[in-house]
Amino acid sequence: MQKYFTKIWLIGSLIFCGTLYANQNANQTKGPTKLIFAINDPGSPPYLYFDKVNKGYRGIIADFFNSFTEDNTLDVRYLDSSRARNEYLVLNGKADFFLSSPAWLDNPDNILLSDELLLHRSFFYSISPFSQPFSLTTLPKNLICTRRGYIYPSLSQLFKDKKLIRVDSSSQITITNMLIKGRCDYAVMNEYNANSVLNLKQFCGINFYQSPNSIHDAPLTFVINKQSRDIIPTLNDQWRIFQNSGQLEDSIRVHGGTSDLDSQKNCS
Template structure:
């Protein structure tokens, strides 16, 4: 009788323990604003799957089930993202703190990825690019984006660097191939994804020998979602530590390098 009672107690204990183990926290709804149409490998619209893909999507997918998160991606623009957070219409977006118009009132995650920007051209560089020595060259840029390191050159009347805005990195690359600008500026990860697209198979692209700017990309979170910060930082540390971040970047950027030559 004692053995039966003991077995029943063990069984009940196991049931209750299992119930506690699978219990999920209340569902957390997150609205993530995107600089539409996004930019690979970070976050971009994939025409084939008709959904957003990229490092950010992979990051949230790595723990959404465990943390009971439901992430909705909202088409926006860099110019509107801050306003959407202030209005409570979105919860977060990916950015560098240096790019924000008003960083006060936001919460910042730990850095997710380092955003190293280079200049790209259709001919090889003679040496390092020095913005202060520019002389009327044109640079394809993304509309609404800030380029703090180049801003002084954009405003320099003696040695001007002329900014030519475009709606996406793909259009920037297209303008570069057509001679609409001398250079295009983008992060190395962006460039590896965009400049190796099939539509640019017959074009060559060269990377400047020097980094133009280096900025840590973080998740910018609205003040009203303070409870998300420790969760995001915890899982972000694991995402980076166990190699998921590097694998995600490689998957969305491809196995490429510069110079990018004409396809075989």
């Protein structure tokens, strides 16, 4: 009888050790969470944009993904798309998440949101000084250079009523070129885009002016497929680390450009 129980104990011990080893091995071999992030190609600085020199995406969001530790990492694959299509891809499970604002979504009740990441503030930009005080109602029938596929909540009704004329373009650089050539009276961009684009060397020597007040403020968040809800706590926690450690501020400085629009006056 004693030999019988000894045998049973040995078998049980082997099973326990085998299970423990299998679990440890599974944890060791478990790779990073694989996710698909949809991008409104070719992106938009400073958030996420394609670097033609390095043949890859750079920006604040790329820096954030790279800030994860080895113990808590994400394997993010970028999917080139458009702002209009991004929401469709996430809703239908073709992508896990993308960057946007609740104000720009067609179906906000059918998807999930992370915590607020950044405040997206849009301004008008011109090659002539703005009048004081500045108001949208004082710009009858003016041509406004805009990004194709973008929604501008504060301007939508004015565009619809033809009080302002929307002139779409494919990128912020094209928008700026159109503004310089007089194809529109004003360009609308968020402050980070403007700081990055208007200070490019190709626009050196040109004076740009920002409207005295923003025309629209919108919080940016990650917009997430409901099936990918498990990543929300990880994204929120890591963003707080990214922000509190000063990495976010550094990333904005690198990808957002200078905020001094007068810098174009001194060309080297």
